[in-house]
Amino acid sequence: MLKIRNLHSGYGNLRILKGVSLHVNPGEIVTIIGGNGSGKSTLLQTVAGMIPVEEGEVLFKGRSIGGETPEKIVAAGCSLVPEGRMIFNAMSVRENLILGAYTRFRSDRSGDVASDLEAVYGMFPRLRERENQLGGTLSGGEQQMLAIGRALMARPKLMMLDEPSMGLAPIIVKLIFEEVRKLRDAGNTILLVEQNARAALRIADRGYVIETGQMVLEGTSEELLNNNDVQRAYLGKDYKSISE
């Protein structure tokens, strides 16, 4: 589905990604874990076309999308749920969702947006209750649901999630991750970037560990969960409990 080879990118002279490679197969959840400033978000934004590719290639469904505009990349079927949700605050929940389907209004007029709206409401009933409320008045968890719902409205082949758990209560994180898992079970492909490594690895099929712009480790979730370095650095276990 997605194949990234030797990707370099950054902001101006500041190079954040220094040769990242990864691949995502159809129907799996792949997670990228890493600390602050490791380049996780930069990676997703580069794939989404918000940051230009300096070197390397990004193949989406076999087609190079490096250097394309975000609009084209979304239309090709690759949607990003951005860090910090980025809800349209001054617009109603329903309008937020409809705008998510923007590319479909353009390409096929027959697209049944209404039934997708129902599907999103079915997934997050809370959004239906708040249908006419302004996006900016929702709680953090509801905004995250809305951001995911908005991305789904584009019917993406690949959905990228950037720190969906940020600033949310554990119970909400659990609910949202549960829905992400259900999406995978329904055949969707998901690339998940997280600081909450434990929660991410619990639902993911495979994972990568990124440090200062380079992939340092990759493996199945099982392998990463049991890896000593990962446990120490990202799962909050100290040397003692690992050696025991």
Add this chain to the structure above:
Amino acid sequence: MSFEQLLQYLLSGVTNGSIYAIVAIGFNIIYNTTGIINFAQGEFLMLGGMTAISLSPYVPLPLAILIAVIITAMVGAVVDFLIIRRLKKPTVLNMVIVTIGLSIIIREIALHLWDEKVRSLPYFTGNEVTSINILGAYISPQVLWVLGVSAVIVIFLGVFFKFTLTGRSMRACASNITAARLCGINTRNMVTISFMLSAAIGALAGCVISPITQTQYDCGTSLAIKGFAVAILGGLGNSTGAIIGGITIGLLEAFSISVLPLAYKDAIAISILLIILFLRPSGLLGKKEAVELKEF
């Protein structure tokens, strides 16, 4: 002050106020999609009025106005295509300076095309001396045209921004431009559309007011200043605020004549602009907490 006099002032205030409100709404449309103030907005009014005046001897008035609106919208698109799009670093300050320069260029071109003569469109219905008696106050039918067209523009924009995909997309750009791009919205095109829309609205307003205020190559400047004051008073980017602000300034101007010399009339808008900037920079309806919940 007699009742008739009061009503007369009231009507003239509301008329001028609604003209200012339309100019302010033109500012708001572009401000909301780009975050800049287009200081060439007044020139769009002048261009619309002038083009319609030049066409009116050859085609029926409604057609002349329609063509003028379309031509001005095209000018708006050209401005965006040739200048705004080309800016290497489109910072707010850069774009503001560019629009000021643009207003000077358009004015000079208009001076060459149409010389400095004062012209005007014919009255849409009746003529200079026709007047309608409303409860003892006399108004020109053109005033009703101004009020009616203003109302239609406001309603049209309300529907456009609330219910059409393009309108919603423009609001999305205003709300969060990054998220709009991530939804697949071509934000560059939205800027072009906003320039065309505000140019078209400006041109229409320029035509409707032409019989009352007259049109000259530099008539846009003073209207733009008042429209800007109104936009700030109502809260930048807020259409309801623009209407309230417009009518407030229009009424204050009208009633100022009874207590101040006529010459001070034009100072009212500027004084209010300064007072608002000192005391409440976010405007009447622009609540500080609601800056994030920006709404048209």
